[in-house]
Amino acid sequence: xxxxxxxxxxxxxxxxxxxxxxxxxxxxxxxxxxxxxxxxxxxxxxxxxxxxxxxxxxxxxxxxxxxxxxxxxxxxxxxxxxxxxxxxxxxxxxxxxxxxxxxxxxxxxxxxxxxxxxxxxxxxxxxxxxxxxxxxxxxxxxxxxxxxxxxxxxxxxxxxxxxxxxxxxxxxxxxxxxxxxxxxxxxxxxxxxxxxxxxxxxxxxxxxxxxxxxxxxxxxxxxxxxxxxxxxxxxxxxxxxxxxxxxxxxxxxxxxxxxxxxxxxxxxxxxxxxxxxxxxxxxxxxxxxxxxxxxxxxxxxxxxxxxxxxxxxxxxxxxxxxxxxxxxxxxxxxxxxxxxxxxxxxxxxxxxxxxxxxxxxxxxxxxxxxxxxxxxxxxxxxxxxxxxxxxxxxxxxxxxxxxxxxxxxxxxxxxxxxxxxxxxxxxxxxxxxxxxxxxxxxxxxxxxxxxxxxxxxxxxxxxxxxxxxxxxxxxxxxxxxxxxxxxxxxxxxxxxxxxxxxxxxxxxxxxxxxxxxxxxxxxxxxxxxxxxxxxxxxxxxxxxxxxxxxxxxxxxxxxxxxxxxxxxxxxxxxxxxxxxxxxxxxxxxxxxxxxxxxxxxxxxxxxxxxxxxxxxxxxxxxxxxxxxxxxxxxxxxxxxxxxxxxxxxxxxxxxxxxxxxxxxxxxxxxxxxxxxxxxxxxxxxxxxxxxxxxxxxxxxxxxxxxxxxxx
Numbered sequence: 001x002x003x004x005x006x007x008x009x010x011x012x013x014x015x016x017x018x019x020x021x022x023x024x025x026x027x028x029x030x031x032x033x034x035x036x037x038x039x040x041x042x043x044x045x046x047x048x049x050x051x052x053x054x055x056x057x058x059x060x061x062x063x064x065x066x067x068x069x070x071x072x073x074x075x076x077x078x079x080x081x082x083x084x085x086x087x088x089x090x091x092x093x094x095x096x097x098x099x100x101x102x103x104x105x106x107x108x109x110x111x112x113x114x115x116x117x118x119x120x121x122x123x124x125x126x127x128x129x130x131x132x133x134x135x136x137x138x139x140x141x142x143x144x145x146x147x148x149x150x151x152x153x154x155x156x157x158x159x160x161x162x163x164x165x166x167x168x169x170x171x172x173x174x175x176x177x178x179x180x181x182x183x184x185x186x187x188x189x190x191x192x193x194x195x196x197x198x199x200x201x202x203x204x205x206x207x208x209x210x211x212x213x214x215x216x217x218x219x220x221x222x223x224x225x226x227x228x229x230x231x232x233x234x235x236x237x238x239x240x241x242x243x244x245x246x247x248x249x250x251x252x253x254x255x256x257x258x259x260x261x262x263x264x265x266x267x268x269x270x271x272x273x274x275x276x277x278x279x280x281x282x283x284x285x286x287x288x289x290x291x292x293x294x295x296x297x298x299x300x301x302x303x304x305x306x307x308x309x310x311x312x313x314x315x316x317x318x319x320x321x322x323x324x325x326x327x328x329x330x331x332x333x334x335x336x337x338x339x340x341x342x343x344x345x346x347x348x349x350x351x352x353x354x355x356x357x358x359x360x361x362x363x364x365x366x367x368x369x370x371x372x373x374x375x376x377x378x379x380x381x382x383x384x385x386x387x388x389x390x391x392x393x394x395x396x397x398x399x400x401x402x403x404x405x406x407x408x409x410x411x412x413x414x415x416x417x418x419x420x421x422x423x424x425x426x427x428x429x430x431x432x433x434x435x436x437x438x439x440x441x442x443x444x445x446x447x448x449x450x451x452x453x454x455x456x457x458x459x460x461x462x463x464x465x466x467x468x469x470x471x472x473x474x475x476x477x478x479x480x481x482x483x484x485x486x487x488x489x490x491x492x493x494x495x496x497x498x499x500x501x502x503x504x505x506x507x508x509x510x511x512x513x514x515x516x517x518x519x520x521x522x523x524x525x526x527x528x529x530x531x532x533x534x535x536x537x538x539x540x541x542x543x544x545x546x547x548x549x550x551x552x553x554x555x556x557x558x559x560x561x562x563x564x565x566x567x568x569x570x571x572x573x574x575x576x577x578x579x580x581x582x583x584x585x586x587x588x589x590x591x592x593x594x595x596x597x598x599x600x601x602x603x604x605x606x607x608x609x610x611x612x613x614x615x616x617x618x619x620x621x622x623x624x625x626x627x628x629x630x631x632x633x634x635x636x637x638x639x640x641x642x643x644x645x646x647x648x649x650x651x652x653x654x655x656x657x658x659x660x661x662x663x664x665x666x667x668x669x670x671x672x673x674x675x676x677x678x679x680x681x682x683x684x685x686x687x688x689x690x691x692x693x694x695x696x697x698x699x700x701x702x703x704x705x706x707x708x709x710x711x
Contacts (some may be wrong), residue, residue, distance in 0.1 A: 004340030004351075009439070010529040012342050012352065013387060014415065016369075017524060019338060019354050020391045021414035023367040024399055025407055026356075030364045049203045051272035053224040053396055058197040060214040064187025069142040072182045076133040076155065076164060077146035078106060080179050086131070087175040104166040104174065106133035108157070114139035133164060142183055149182035150174055190214055197221070200400050227395040229268055229388075230298060230308040232279040233261040234316040234325060235375060240281055259377045259475060260314040264384060271389055273396035277308065284316065288324045292332025299333075299368045300357065309395065311368065312388060315375030318349045325372050329353045335370060345440045346379040346472035350387070376472035382441055382484065385421075385511065390524075393419045416525035421509035423528050426464035426485065432500040434490025443467045443481035444508060464508060483508040486528065488697070495699075496569045496692030497662035504657050504697070531704060542576045542702075545606035545681075547597060549613050549636045551586045558614045559583075562688055566610060569695035570702075579606050586632050594639045598676055598683065607706055609676065611636060611685040613669075630668060633687050637670035640685055644674035648682075651701050658697030659690030666690035675705075682706060 007015075071077065086104055093099050109132045133150075134143055142149065150166070154174060157164035166174050190196065196210040197203065203223070211218065238258040258281055268276040279298060282291050301307035316325035317340075329335035335353040342350050353370040371388055373380040399414040426446060434440070444464040451461045464485055467477045486507045488495035500506070507528045513521065524530050544566060548558055559581050567576045580602050584594055594611070603609060613636055615629040641647075652673040659666035669687040671694075676683045682705055686694060695702075 004337065006341040006343045006348065007339050009342055009344045009386065009441075012339055012350070013390065013420070013529055014524070015338050016352055016387050016391050017394060017415045017418045018411060019352070019367075020369060020394045021399065021411040021418075022407075023354075023369060024395065024414065025410055026365045026367050028403075028410075030359065030362055030366075049208070049218060049221060049223065050205065052203050052226075053398070054197050054199055054201050054203060054207075055222040055224050057195050057199045058211065058216060058221065060190045060192060060194045060196055061216070062192040064192040064194065065190040065213045066184055066188070067186060069180075069186055070184045071136040071138060071140050071142055071149050072184055073149055073151045074137050075135075075149045075151040075182065076106060076108070077112075077136050077142045077149050078131070078133050078177075079145060080147050080177060082106075082131040083175055083177065090171065090175055099171075100168055102168075102171060104171050106131045106164050106166075108133050108135055108162045108164060110143075111135040112140045112143060113137050116141060147179045147183070148177045150177070151182060200397060224396055224398060226273070226275040227309040227392055228277055228306055229274045229310045229312060229392065230277045230279045231261050231264045231268070232295075232311065232313045233258045233281045234284065234313055235281075236283045236285060238281050238283075238315075260373075260375070260380045263377055263381060263475075264312060264314070267381060267384060268388075268392075271392060273389075273392045274310070279311075284324060288328045288332055291324075292328045295328070296333055299355070309368065310371070310388070310391065312371045312373060312384065314373045314380045317351050317372045317374065326351060329355070329370055329372065342383075343438050345435050345438045346376065346470070347374055347383040347386075347441075348438065349374045350379075350383045352387070374472070377475050378443075378470075378472045378477055381478055382443075385484070386441065386509075390418055390420050416523065418524045419521045420524050420527050420529065421483075421511075422513045422522045424462055424483075424508050424510065425505045426462040426508045427505050428485075428500060428502060429463050429465045430502050432466065432487065434487060434494065434498055434500055436491045436494070436498070437489065439489050439494075440470070440487040441484040441509075442470055442487055443477050444483060444485045445480050446482040446508065462508070464506075481511065483510040492568065492692065494696070495658075496565075496694075496696030497658065497690070499661055501657060501661040504661065505654065528700075531700065542570050543605060543607045544576060544578045545580045545582070545603040545609040546578055547582045547584050547594070547609065547611045549584045549586055549590070549594065549611060549632065551632055553583075553585070562610075562612050562614065562691065565688070565692045566695060569692045570699055579603075586635065590635070591639060594636065595643050598640060598643060603681075604677075607681050608702065609681055609683045611640065611672075611683065612688055612691070613686075614688045629687065629689075633669045637672050637685050640672055640674070640676070640683055643676055644672075644683065645677075645679050646675045648673040648675070648705065651698060651705065654701060655684065655686060655694045655698045659686070659694035661690070661697070662693030663690035666694065 090099070090102055090104075093102065112134060114137045134146060136142060136149060154166060154170040155164040156167055190210070190213060196214055197207050201207075203221075208218070211221070237254060237256050239255045241257050241262070261278065261281070265276045265278055268274055282294070295311065299308050299311060313325055316323045326337065326340070330337060330353070333355055335355040338352045338354065340351045341348055351372040353372065355368045355370065356365050358364070359366050369391060371383070373383050394414065397419060399410060401410055401413050405413070426444070432442070444466050447463045447465070448460045449463055451459045466485070467479065467481050468474075470477050486509065487500060490498045546559070546563060546566070548562065550558070563578055563581070567573060567578070570576045582597055582602070584590065584597060597603070598609060598611075613629055613633040652671040655673060656667060656669070656671045659669075659671075666687060666689040669689060672683070672685040674683055675681065682702060
């Protein structure tokens, strides 16, 4: 097996989305491409339509809903024109006693009940009475010519006289009745041609109700075809678990139950964006040629009616003698490996492959997407959530763009707008030891807790608790998990500290979205992963200005030590350049001197300014250094505040907590973060205690803050 470079997860996700978009592009070029499917049975519409993606817009037919003027109340339909002369007469009356005695009555000429045809009026009598009315129930058709409804509680009368009279206290308001009072006019709820279900929209129960309201049968709803996903387990050691109790109870030495296949089949079933297909188990001893022949038939419709769009295999992709799956896909099936290792825990050996083949009829390329996942079940589950689900969402959702778009524009649009995991920030509830080799995607449970709000409105934060031992074979670590917490690599080569202390915040990728609205989905271009990828590809991102404040003369060692720490914590020389170094002695002139230095021309080209108060380790040993540094830090921290154009108090607190993760004493020192010089630069004031942990842990937040300033 080839030794592939270990790439960051954001880069792997972008690669998967890019190659998936190209696959969709190939399909669009095929004249035989059929990306829609029609629902065939109304009786099981919940299973057929809910959660599926609409392939075409559906509009309300004319005249909209309701398709008739409908009464909102039980009452009497009247004609506004009948009130004109009565109102003129009433308005001429001056004496209140005469007004109280005024009689406003109507002759009831018919009745219409809810459900009656619009052409049917149950006539009770005919009359040339000046004012006529028709009794209507709630929801009934208001007959043509009648343009308002008087609620029944505003009237008195009986069924024998066929006459109603407006009660005295309501006469004035009835005479002022406007057209369409207590009437739902035609099309008022849903206008004609209004799109009740949009192309690309996920069908929810409300859409079923809307379609029913406008009278469209569910048989006419066109939905996107579900991608077909094959799940295959590999390995001599696997035993399939069937319904045979005796087989389940057998524990053969050297054998393990096949957990991955039933786990992934059920996991993918919950996504609602694919049709999972069980491909069983293949053993290592079957041989790469035989496995390749079988999978070729499966992928290209030779064993199944429609073929497989995406193939997921587990096991057989590491560096061992029996790990033959790469050989199967590359040598046996002509596949191309896009990446073979990811810089993450768990799931490092994850491999992504595409296999392209020219259609013999159309000459257009067809593509199959292959995810060769690790054999450990936790790794398989996590990598499926990280990579496979966004791939399937993109295949299922499709790409909403003009047909004549170029391939490059199509792919870029598809990747940027691809749906990915919803993200939140969560506070860890206990210390977590960080992995020294790779970033970790740790399974956590979440609890929403109220937080203090300055504006009086209730706000919430999230607390994250990990699910116990995170070993990649321990399926129990998946139980109850709400998402994956993205933890940085620990140590000096990573974030700068070894233990993430209780109270620190980290991003969590949620397993389930908090909203069903497509407008609220997280898109790749706005995701934490995309931000991390941009950060990794931008060189010389940080142009630093370094101000060291001390009560004594600043030594060269101070500058060298602090500068080295900053460069390493912010990503190394490729990402950081120190433009200016300034020593600032803490004396009687410091109050004016420090703000002047920050605003001076010598720092005009910097985008981040660090004001650092160093501690003297020599003096600290005899007990004086710590207190002197603390007093200096406290004094210095107050000086930049008046010149801050914007404060970043949350980031200052984050820096303090990250510093304390490396050096508990750092929690005593005051930190200040904000923007200066008309928001052209970020200022960070801190101690050198835990500096590597503080800066490394807050690096992503600093990048995001700088991105905001640059837009």
